[in-house]
Amino acid sequence: MTEVLEISPTLKSSPGKPSPLGVSETENGINFAIFSQHASSVTLSLSLPEGYFEQLEQDTVIVEINLDPHVNKSGDIWHICVEDLPRYGVLYGYRVGGPHGWQQGHRFDSNIILLDPYAKLVEGRRVFADSSNKMSKFLGTYDFNCLPFDWGSDYKLPNIPEKDLVIYEMNVRAFTADVSSELDPNLRGSYLGVIEKIPHLLELGINAVELLPVFEFDEFELQRHPNARDHMVNTWGYSTLNFFAPMSRYASSGRGPLAASIEFKQMVKALHAAGIEVILDVVYNHTNEADDKIPYTTSFRGIDNKVYYMLDLNNSNQFLNFSGCGNTLNCNHPVVMELILDSLRHWVMEYHVDGFRFDLASVLCRGTDGSPLNAPPLVKGIAKDAVLSRCKIIAEPWDCGGLYLVGRFPNWDRWAEWNGKYRDDVRRFIKGDYGTKGSFATRIAGSADLYQVNKRKPYHSMNFIIAHDGFTLYDLVAYNFKHNDANGEGGQDGSNDNFSWNCGVEGETDDPELQSLRSRQMKNFHLALMISQGTPMILMGDEYGHTRYGNNNSYGHDTSINHFQWGQLQEKRKDHFRFFSEIIKFRRRNPLLGREKFLDKSDITWHENNWDNYNSKFLAFTLHDSKLRSDIYLAFNAHNYFVNAVMPPPPLGRKWFRVIDTNLLSPDDFVQDGVTGIKDAYNVAPYSSILLEAKQSS
Numbered sequence: 001m002t003e004v005l006e007i008s009p010t011l012k013s014s015p016g017k018p019s020p021l022g023v024s025e026t027e028n029g030i031n032f033a034i035f036s037q038h039a040s041s042v043t044l045s046l047s048l049p050e051g052y053f054e055q056l057e058q059d060t061v062i063v064e065i066n067l068d069p070h071v072n073k074s075g076d077i078w079h080i081c082v083e084d085l086p087r088y089g090v091l092y093g094y095r096v097g098g099p100h101g102w103q104q105g106h107r108f109d110s111n112i113i114l115l116d117p118y119a120k121l122v123e124g125r126r127v128f129a130d131s132s133n134k135m136s137k138f139l140g141t142y143d144f145n146c147l148p149f150d151w152g153s154d155y156k157l158p159n160i161p162e163k164d165l166v167i168y169e170m171n172v173r174a175f176t177a178d179v180s181s182e183l184d185p186n187l188r189g190s191y192l193g194v195i196e197k198i199p200h201l202l203e204l205g206i207n208a209v210e211l212l213p214v215f216e217f218d219e220f221e222l223q224r225h226p227n228a229r230d231h232m233v234n235t236w237g238y239s240t241l242n243f244f245a246p247m248s249r250y251a252s253s254g255r256g257p258l259a260a261s262i263e264f265k266q267m268v269k270a271l272h273a274a275g276i277e278v279i280l281d282v283v284y285n286h287t288n289e290a291d292d293k294i295p296y297t298t299s300f301r302g303i304d305n306k307v308y309y310m311l312d313l314n315n316s317n318q319f320l321n322f323s324g325c326g327n328t329l330n331c332n333h334p335v336v337m338e339l340i341l342d343s344l345r346h347w348v349m350e351y352h353v354d355g356f357r358f359d360l361a362s363v364l365c366r367g368t369d370g371s372p373l374n375a376p377p378l379v380k381g382i383a384k385d386a387v388l389s390r391c392k393i394i395a396e397p398w399d400c401g402g403l404y405l406v407g408r409f410p411n412w413d414r415w416a417e418w419n420g421k422y423r424d425d426v427r428r429f430i431k432g433d434y435g436t437k438g439s440f441a442t443r444i445a446g447s448a449d450l451y452q453v454n455k456r457k458p459y460h461s462m463n464f465i466i467a468h469d470g471f472t473l474y475d476l477v478a479y480n481f482k483h484n485d486a487n488g489e490g491g492q493d494g495s496n497d498n499f500s501w502n503c504g505v506e507g508e509t510d511d512p513e514l515q516s517l518r519s520r521q522m523k524n525f526h527l528a529l530m531i532s533q534g535t536p537m538i539l540m541g542d543e544y545g546h547t548r549y550g551n552n553n554s555y556g557h558d559t560s561i562n563h564f565q566w567g568q569l570q571e572k573r574k575d576h577f578r579f580f581s582e583i584i585k586f587r588r589r590n591p592l593l594g595r596e597k598f599l600d601k602s603d604i605t606w607h608e609n610n611w612d613n614y615n616s617k618f619l620a621f622t623l624h625d626s627k628l629r630s631d632i633y634l635a636f637n638a639h640n641y642f643v644n645a646v647m648p649p650p651p652l653g654r655k656w657f658r659v660i661d662t663n664l665l666s667p668d669d670f671v672q673d674g675v676t677g678i679k680d681a682y683n684v685a686p687y688s689s690i691l692l693e694a695k696q697s698s
Helices: 172-176 191-196 198-204 257-273 300-308 334-349 361-365 377-384 420-431 437-444 512-531 566-589
Strands: 002-006 022-025 030-035 041-048 060-066 077-082 088-097 121-123 139-143 167-170 208-211 277-282 355-358 392-395 416-418 461-464 535-539 604-606 618-623 632-637 643-646 655-661 670-675 681-684 688-695
Touching (some): 172 191, 361 377, 420 461, 512 632, 512 688, 566 670, 618 643, 632 681, 681 688
Parallel strands (some): 167 208, 277 355, 355 392
Antiparallel strands (some): 022 030, 041 060, 041 088, 632 688
């Protein structure tokens, strides 16, 4: 039983202080501070652990303290210091009252206990997708008894140069949630589960992981009311509750928020020890609080809606929706901007992460009225911040309002971008579209048309063919159309422009020729990605050919559709996985494939004198190594017939060795030391690619 008490004589308080925001420990007690410009009343709600008031028999006691605006308010900050509170185990939130004018943009409701935007730990349900606790509330908590995390005397950050990164996009839960991971059930889907699988990441050869959102989110948000999607569980996490707290249900054994914080640090420490950087996919464009049709008020909306969200001043202050998720965070408002910067600094200083990928980052380039800004303060602030100076910062340079900024994202020579044009142009050429050879050449050469401006570098192009959102690599070569019926939206969700080719049959097939062609095409895509100038990113599961059966928007399926299938990895280890891994390692040890400067005429020779031939689907070129004379020759044939390619002469004293031919079966498709005997011409098979290396013959 829970009892709500007014402040009692045994729980003393003082005015407190406005800084820092959130909860902090002082000499006098525990200080609470929260911003709200438009609130007329703020009540601190404390849930005290069992036994705190010895005279009461209740398991939990809730004490509510009304803050006096004449005593507990400085400017727009409400604050109070409560004496004699436990140093851990307390849950807290706020009731905030204010004007009820929806037409003026206010959404105050003092009946709701709200989560502190600056809470560093969040308590809610403890087990992921625990349906018995579906409607749980989320409250802040703290633990000032916890000792500082021991990073170790020999600990150091990897500090990998951007030009050398090979990024692996992955979901913490989905990576080990499946029984095929063979982990203890208490470790599956957890931060500690990732640690157990670091040997796989090392074998694959990547040196950075980009984690899908790990900020606290509510996986049951789709099931809080009847709707067409109420059968789904949000497994991707693009619906943030709080920007400071790690996802508590990624802790092992349902141990809660403090364990999540510690285990997240253990994961980062272990990845760093393995030479792998940690990049977080962060969502600062919207929150979980939806819109006015189906509001889900948990924090910002009820604290100060008019400050935290972009509102349409010409339409009764309704939510502007540039995120596609019902609301848009008011990122360039000074208060919200500082919240975001404080959050980013927290993850760098407290958790030692190495960088951030910003979801729908064009939202960050909009003013408070939603209009695009040429020099958005937040984007500049992130680029110039001293704490964030060592971090990789990556923009997804578009939003759902049509602000497409690929190659034009305000960058201050620091921001990298997800290169959506790279994805589309490479997909179109490899699958055999006419008239795409020139665009393909531009993309694999580093997209100089987009990024050779000011002091930008080739590595500011984040090259990808596959990401979490869209087809997997296997589905890209197995489906012409999306198959999203399981999502409950009548096939209306997900992109229709996939630039995919099913190789002749939609979906699964037993035809060995089609299976061979699909395998070859996956190899062609992977080779193109790994030899391109710029920073490559691959998707978790593509190293064994994971399928989502044509679902290109699988955010709501906590099933094998998204879960890494370790059994399939074992089946493909000798062929598909081996090829993927070997090419990644080839790239990392070859300086020709990750240059810091854009290519000039001395760096590359295009074996092409007919760029304007609309029907040509064959491209060959040589990358030159003037110092070591270890040139690399590459050819991509997207025709459905053989092309007899004339070989250029190798450097003096060298011979061509065939390292890669995607038309050959494993292990001949990749031979690290190379195969000699290359003559004056090479017959490149249909839908295949080759890589030759100039080496001294023994």
